[in-house]
């Protein structure tokens with residue numbers, strides 16, 4: 001069975017994801033809001049089976065308690081942030097595998113944006129749910145960790161198959177692309193991707209998922225040749 005991934009835009013620029021498995025059961029990733037997620041679930045006749053959080057920030061977890069109460073479902077999130085995630089049922093760490101509704105998700109620890117941040121990799125759907133670690137043409141801000149920690153987390157993501165579809169936590173692609181172009185002006189793949197992005201946005205469509213392969217060609221943070229360059233880029237982006 002190949003899971004189906006539904007993208008639910010929430011809040012100003014967040015994405016919540018529903019992974020649909022067997023019998024219309026679904027896993028909910030990062031419900032930062034209740035109403036749009038619940039209405040999507042109803043419209044599509046889905047049956048929530050579990051909530052998963054990538055990290056503890058409110059825009060990823062604010063819907064946890066309400067949705068847990070409504071559907072009586074467990075909440076999985078990083079063990080390292082267990083005291084910060086509302087209504088958490090079970091903490092997970094690197095190498096753990098979650099199985100539910102015929103869907104398997106492997107846990108990859110990807111700290112840097114927060115100290116306990118995890119990503120969920122679904123080999124069946126060729127998909128990575130990476131929260132605020134990696135964005136299209138960008139990466140997360142160093143709110144808790146440092147550049148070296150995030151650099152090493154991104155290295156793990158870079159080792160996934162090139163065709164992996166990246167499902168990130170925010171629609172930041174257009175602004176990120178402007179920075180990418182400023183620091184890598186000779187790269188022809190960035191204007192090419194920006195053109196696609198403009199088309200998606202003008203049709204009110206998300207600019208993700210994007211393949212890891214495309215990110216390797218266009219994302220300055222994945223293209224940084226060493227930690228020193230990465231650190232400089234991350235600092236520059238904070239003031240761009």
Ligand SMILES: [Fe+2]
Pocket residue numbers: 055057113132
């Ligand atoms: Fe965040």
